[in-house]
Amino acid sequence: xxxxxxxxxxxxxxxxxxxxxxxxxxxxxxxxxxxxxxxxxxxxxxxxxxxxxxxxxxxxxxxxxxxxxxxxxxxxxxx
Numbered sequence: 001x002x003x004x005x006x007x008x009x010x011x012x013x014x015x016x017x018x019x020x021x022x023x024x025x026x027x028x029x030x031x032x033x034x035x036x037x038x039x040x041x042x043x044x045x046x047x048x049x050x051x052x053x054x055x056x057x058x059x060x061x062x063x064x065x066x067x068x069x070x071x072x073x074x075x076x077x078x079x
Contacts, residue, residue, distance in 0.1 A: 002034055004050055006075045013059065013079070014050065021073055022049040023066050038069045043077065 004021060006013040021032040024046025042065055049058040064077035 002032065002071050002073050004073045004075070006048070006050075006077065008077050008079045010079070013077070014057070017052060018073070019051040019053075021075075022047075023075065024048070024061070025066075032066075032068055032073055034071055036068050036071075040065065040067045043075075048075065048077065
């Protein structure tokens with residue numbers, strides 16, 4: 001299980017557990033699963049999707065950054 005935190009300058013979009021996260025990286029869309037290798041990436045405009053125990057959620061971001069480290073995924077986006 002991943003710990004996901006998505007924040008924008010205006011508010012916290014989501015903070016909690018997630019099974020997977022899909023983000024629009026600058027070099028293309030990629031998926032983050034449990035035990036993903038550590039990384040930091042910039043994000044292009046596009047859809048961010050994540051799956052929780054309640055189902056799949058998504059929203060469109062104008063860009064941002066993602067950091068993955070030890071099953072923690074921190075995303076800072078402009079929406």
